[in-house]
Amino acid sequence: MSTKNKILDAAESLFADKGFNGTSLREITSLAEVNLAAVNYHFGSKKELIKAVMSRYMNELSPNLQASLLVICQQETKPTLHEVFSAFIEPLLSLNVFRENGTSNFLQLLGRGYTDSQGFLRWFLTTQYPEVITNFVTAVQRAYPELSAEDIFWRLHFTMGTVIFTMSSSDALMDIAKNDFEQDVDIADVIRKVIPFVASGVGAPLD
Amino acid sequence: MSTKNKILDAAESLFADKGFNGTSLREITSLAEVNLAAVNYHFGSKKELIKAVMSRYMNELSPNLQASLLVICQQETKPTLHEVFSAFIEPLLSLNVFRENGTSNFLQLLGRGYTDSQGFLRWFLTTQYPEVITNFVTAVQRAYPELSAEDIFWRLHFTMGTVIFTMSSSDALMDIAKNDFEQDVDIADVIRKVIPFVASGVGAPLD
DNA sequence: CGTTATTTAAAACGCTTGTTTAAACTGTCA
DNA sequence: TGACAGTTTAAACAAGCGTTTTAAATAACG
Numbered sequence A, B: 001m002s003t004k005n006k007i008l009d010a011a012e013s014l015f016a017d018k019g020f021n022g023t024s025l026r027e028i029t030s031l032a033e034v035n036l037a038a039v040n041y042h043f044g045s046k047k048e049l050i051k052a053v054m055s056r057y058m059n060e061l062s063p064n065l066q067a068s069l070l071v072i073c074q075q076e077t078k079p080t081l082h083e084v085f086s087a088f089i090e091p092l093l094s095l096n097v098f099r100e101n102g103t104s105n106f107l108q109l110l111g112r113g114y115t116d117s118q119g120f121l122r123w124f125l126t127t128q129y130p131e132v133i134t135n136f137v138t139a140v141q142r143a144y145p146e147l148s149a150e151d152i153f154w155r156l157h158f159t160m161g162t163v164i165f166t167m168s169s170s171d172a173l174m175d176i177a178k179n180d181f182e183q184d185v186d187i188a189d190v191i192r193k194v195i196p197f198v199a200s201g202v203g204a205p206l207d
Numbered sequence C: 001c002g003t004t005a006t007t008t009a010a011a012a013c014g015c016t017t018g019t020t021t022a023a024a025c026t027g028t029c030a
Numbered sequence D: 001t002g003a004c005a006g007t008t009t010a011a012a013c014a015a016g017c018g019t020t021t022t023a024a025a026t027a028a029c030g
Helices: A003-018 A025-032 A037-043 A046-074 A081-086 A089-093 A102-128 A130-143 A149-168 A170-181 A187-202 B003-018 B025-032 B037-043 B046-074 B081-086 B089-098 B102-128 B130-143 B149-168 B170-181 B187-202
Strands: none
Touching (some): A003 A025, A046 A102, A089 A187, A102 A149, A102 A187, A102 B149, A149 A170, A170 A187, B003 B102, B025 B037, B046 B130, B081 B130, B089 B102, B102 B149
């Protein structure tokens, strides 16, 4: 495996675990078993490395998600919100075959990027991958046309909050659930649990 | 105002803005206009300062929230989930009279604590203020008895995710909403928008 | 008033951070 | 073989970090 990929892999799992700010280049290069200077040689800076880690996932996820949402948008019958959100399941879970622990790593990274580094990742996503968001909004609008643009805006951000926050602490939550309820849960179970929640939340009646 | 309080105030707003890891003691003492060494003199360490900032809020919020939830738990008629979550509104908003921007600062700090520093704040809250969680769970159980303990566990964490995540980026979100929809929103509006979402999410039917 | 305790001040501590430098090594092609 | 680009290496860099130390200033009290 190339030095570049060794760095990407190590950075990914450390970033997911401890955040971008909380991970040093020395930890990354030590886990990757490469020289410290290799990061700056191959990526230029830590910030560029973060972008590279995120891009690797987004480039894999984005087309799958686009296709999945397109089906919803183009089907004749009006979709339910549950169907809209379920469109995320397969593309997200397919990240697990893309890379080990891919689904949970990616969602954790997403969460880190939103809270670390003061919204630089929000800028990155909305400028680099705007079509994903557009298609998603369209799908929700088809499912719940009465919802105003403002309400869609807010409820989609609530949804992102739910998902991202849950995933960024999903390891801890799964441990607690295992101890307290003696039930084994994996990331797919968590996704299946969260979908009814957000679908119902977005579909809440307007008073 | 005492040195101690000047430090607490400065630390609070910086922590809320940039996270615990992202804020240095030098930034804090410089904003507070006190000497760098004062933090270690008055609080012992940065970690203890973080605890002190959080405790100041929790000691204010906790009794109000307890009282508000108690009303729900003890009323004769079965509460709706919307009522249960609405019990948070007044205690949370009253933090705004406790301190300027108190509500949003506190919720942002909560969010920081969950994602920064690998769950040390979760430990802090669950061990120092367990009654709040207990009462909340009881209230939800009264409102939706069919929900199993596992499902309550998961959906309450989804709820925390929604609220905390939303609030930790609420400043940015309010700005976007202002630009895109020309509507003025404050923290109270956001809370009023999020309540139907989480109430509906927690109340989602079990399939 | 004098003494003791508390609080501030400035400087330095040792350590970690991201980044850069310059030399050594590796493989490829003429 | 010898030159050359691409990589890797170890060492150093300046800057920032949390914390500690020293001494001076202030407050409290017998």
